[in-house]
Amino acid sequence: MPHVEAATSAHGESVMDVLQAIRAFSDAMDRMHAEMKSGMEMNSTDLAALRMLIMREQRGSSVSPHELASHLRISTASTTKMLDRLTASGHVERQPHPHDRRARVVVLTDESRRSFFRHFGRHLAGMRSVAEQYSDEELAVISRFLTEVGDVLDPT
Numbered sequence: 764m765p766h767v768e769a770a771t772s773a774h775g776e777s778v779m780d781v782l783q784a785i786r787a788f789s790d791a792m793d794r795m796h797a798e799m800k801s802g803m804e805m806n807s808t809d810l811a812a813l814r815m816l817i818m819r820e821q822r823g824s825s826v827s828p829h830e831l832a833s834h835l836r837i838s839t840a841s842t843t844k845m846l847d848r849l850t851a852s853g854h855v856e857r858q859p860h861p862h863d864r865r866a867r868v869v870v871l872t873d874e875s876r877r878s879f880f881r882h883f884g885r886h887l888a889g890m891r892s893v894a895e896q897y898s899d900e901e902l903a904v905i906s907r908f909l910t911e912v913g914d915v916l917d918p919t
Contacts, residue, residue, distance in 0.1 A: 828857075855869050
């Protein structure tokens with residue numbers, strides 16, 4: 764296991780400041796997700812599925828039920844139940860895959876998009892406002908740092 768530098772040097776103190784900021788950021792994200800789950804009346808797995816669908820939609824990628832199961836680390840049976848729940852509540856639709864008629868893809872409904880952004884929009888606007896204060900070079904470093912930390916936490 765790598766050694767965590769003690770906070771006895773200036774660099775060590777800076778590292779500790781960043782680790783404390785990550786902890787505070789993680790707590791803030793947890794509170795935001797709890798607020799969204801409550802406001803949208805869904806559990807954390809359902810909300811994580813919607814987040815994945817929104818992110819993939821923004822990249823122009825489709826999502827299969829299998830990809831959702833893999834991303835959420837749940838069984839295909841649990842994925843089917845979740846999709847049944849999200850379909851019944853009007854959040855998603857299962858549609859034929861655009862290139863493989865035997866396969867299905869999961870897509871967000873317009874109402875789901877509106878609901879998600881109604882609950883997440885002010886947070887997104889605030890985060891964008893903070894990000895816009897940084898130069899392109901600083902944002903590249905921040906993005907690289909967050910990606911690398913994410914890879915350490917979830918190396919899949």
